[in-house]
Amino acid sequence: MSRPPVLEGEPAQAGVVIAGVSLTPYRATQDRTLLAGLGLGLGVLVVAGVSALTAWVVRRALRPVAVMAQKASEWSEHDLSHRFDLGEPRDELTQLGQVFDALLARVSRAILAEQRLSAELAHELRTPLTVVRAESELATLDPHLPREQRARFERIIESADQVLTAATTGIRSDERTVTVAPSTGLELAVPQAVAVRALAPLIENALRFSRSAISVSAVECGDLVQIRVVDDGPGLGIDPSDLFSPGIRAANGPGPGVGLGLALARRLARAAGGDVDVRPGEPRTTFVLTLPSTRPVATRSR
Structure with missing residues (x-):
């Protein structure tokens, strides 16, 4: 406690002075600070919620792309029957998957047609080449065959063997x-x-x-x-x-x-x-x- 005030020239206490300060401004500042903190916390929660929702929506929207990438990584270059098969188009990405499936089907038909043509040509070549090789070998068995003609027949046999080897690849x-x-x-x-x-x-x-x-x-x-x-x-x-x-x-x-x-x-x-x-x-x-x-x-x- 402070000492009571004593007037100059007075021997004793003359009175008591009481001073007060209004707390209203401090309370207003406190309320504003509390409201600002609550608003900031609520804003952080809203931003976090919106970010989480956005990430979920993006992942869900891009799920067909992830499925296509996983399927494509498992495919072999020797199997042309694979398709993405995402079902009926629901959005732009599933529609893109259907377009890719149609493109793969066309490419597969073209490659299979080329393979069949090559295989059929190989089948057609094997028999006459075998006959040519056999006749050339029989010709080389002639002991009176001139050396130049023997060399020609041997070159025919060598060339026939090369083509036959290519035509019978896979056996x-x-x-x-x-x-x-x-x-x-x-x-x-x-x-x-x-x-x-x-x-x-x-x-x-x-x-x-x-x-x-x-x-x-x-x-x-x-x-x-x-x-x-x-x-x-x-x-x-x-x-x-x-x-x-x-x-x-x-x-x-x-x-x-x-x-x-x-x-x-x-x-x-x-x-x-x-x-x-x-x-x-x-x-x-x-x-x-x-x-x-x-x-x-x-x-x-x-």
Whole structure:
């Protein structure tokens, strides 16, 4: 406490002075500060909420892009059947996915058409090149053949080997046992080249899928000759009704084949009056090439 005031010249206390200050301005400042803090905190909460909502909306809107990126990273360059498949267009991004799917379908059709053409050309080249090589080898066996002509035939053989190697890419070349059952008295009513061209894809297919053994045999069946090609591979791995469709190949098949050989073999056989079929019920994978015989049934029965 402060001392009571004493007037000058007065011996004793003359009175008491009480002084007061209004707190209203301080209370107003305090209220304004509190309101400002509350407003600032509320603003921070609003900004955080809006940021979180914006991030959620952006992630949801860009989810189709993330799905497309993940799917595309899992695709292989050897499989042309993949699509984004985002469903019916709901917005611009899903509509973009549908456009990409249509573009992929067109590109896939173009690549498959090119592969089929290349494979068919390879099939068509193999038989005449094999004949040219064989004739050249026979010519080199002549001991009286001049050296210059021998060198020419050897160059023909070397060039034929190079083209045949390129045309048979994808067929395994490891050692396997191939058994050919001899048959006598069987004559085909089709040119040899047609028979070879129809049979070659069946043997190539057996070479592609077999594990260790392949067998080839021929039997008479009425006025037809049946040539059976059997391999000990893993099986068809595909619906037999789809096996002869162009561009269809077994999912468990090795190599980069495009599924054209069997379709070509059936087309050639049917054009010659025969057919190519598969026997799915057999213990081993069995393909049967049927071609007309030169002798009718009545002639053979005498």
